[in-house]
Amino acid sequence: MSNKILPIEFYKSHNPVEIAQSLIGKILTTYKGTVQTSGIITETEAYWAPDDMASHARNYTRTPRNEMMYAEAGSSYTYICYGVHTLFNIITADVDIPHAVLIRAIEPIQGIDTMLKRRDIHKLCPALSSGPGSLSVALGINMADNGIPLYDPNSQIRIEVNNFEIPKNEVIATPRIGVESSGKSASLPYRFIWKKKQLYQCKIIF
DNA sequence: CGTTGGATCTTCT
DNA sequence: GAAGATCCAACGC
Numbered sequence: 001m002s003n004k005i006l007p008i009e010f011y012k013s014h015n016p017v018e019i020a021q022s023l024i025g026k027i028l029t030t031y032k033g034t035v036q037t038s039g040i041i042t043e044t045e046a047y048w049a050p051d052d053m054a055s056h057a058r059n060y061t062r063t064p065r066n067e068m069m070y071a072e073a074g075s076s077y078t079y080i081c082y083g084v085h086t087l088f089n090i091i092t093a094d095v096d097i098p099h100a101v102l103i104r105a106i107e108p109i110q111g112i113d114t115m116l117k118r119r120d121i122h123k124l125c126p127a128l129s130s131g132p133g134s135l136s137v138a139l140g141i142n143m144a145d146n147g148i149p150l151y152d153p154n155s156q157i158r159i160e161v162n163n164f165e166i167p168k169n170e171v172i173a174t175p176r177i178g179v180e181s182s183g184k185s186a187s188l189p190y191r192f193i194w195k196k197k198q199l200y201q202c203k204i205i206f
Numbered sequence: 207c208g209t210t211g212g213a214t215c216t217t218c219t
Numbered sequence: 220g221a222a223g224a225t226c227c228a229a230c231g232c
Contacts, residue, residue, distance in 0.1 A: 045224070047224075054224065055224085056224080079224090081223075081224060081225055082222095082223065082224095082225050082226085083223095084225070084226075085225050085226070087224065087225085089224090100224095102224060104224090127226095127227095131225070131226070132224070132225075133225050133226060134225090134226075176224070177224070177225090178223075178224050178225075179223095179224060181222080181223080182224095
């Protein structure tokens with residue numbers, strides 16, 4: 001069974017901070033072959049180009065790597081961080097407005113056994129899909145997933161609405177991670193975390 | 207426990 | 220040549 005997919009209109013707002021906040025509690029699902037894995041989004045960060053000095057698209061910088069940031073709302077943007085980790089972002093606003101939201105953590109729902117294998121972890125724990133690089137491994141996301149329309153029912157990666165809304169007072173805002181050197185952009189409260197994440201307690205699977 | 211450094215790609219200096 | 224939207228194994232207490 002699958003939930004209702006978020007429509008493209010959801011991503012067209014020109015305020016990526018609001019979108020980042022609204023994405024908390026939504027469901028990120030990947031379909032790789034016959035395998036489905038999914039989780040509740042519990043942590044996001046907004047990148048508000050061109051003024052945001054922490055964004056790859058600061059000052060409308062345009063390179064082969066970040067070209068997808070200028071694409072249509074609801075497209076995925078994947079890139080390699082520190083030469084090692086694949087990070088998964090969602091592009092928002094109109095074409096040529098390179099706002100983005102980075103997905104930093106999910107709470108596993110479906111395909112937990114598959115996620116454990118992909119991560120080579122043998123028990124369910126927060127590290128399974130918490131942290132932007134770990135999340136991509138757990139969900140099987142790689143650089144081939146750059147530019148996927150996340151609102152399309154036929155895509156391998158989709159964002160779906162949840163059966164319940166997360167109350168706003170359970171979501172806190174903090175400065176973003178790893179952007180200390182980005183001048184005044186560094187202190188902006190563009191990171192959102194669901195306070196009640198970690199529904200499970202590291203139980204043994206095998 | 208907390209801290210350190212290696213991995214190794216893209217971009218800018 | 221250096222730093223970055225990171226992670227984790229290897230250390231030292």
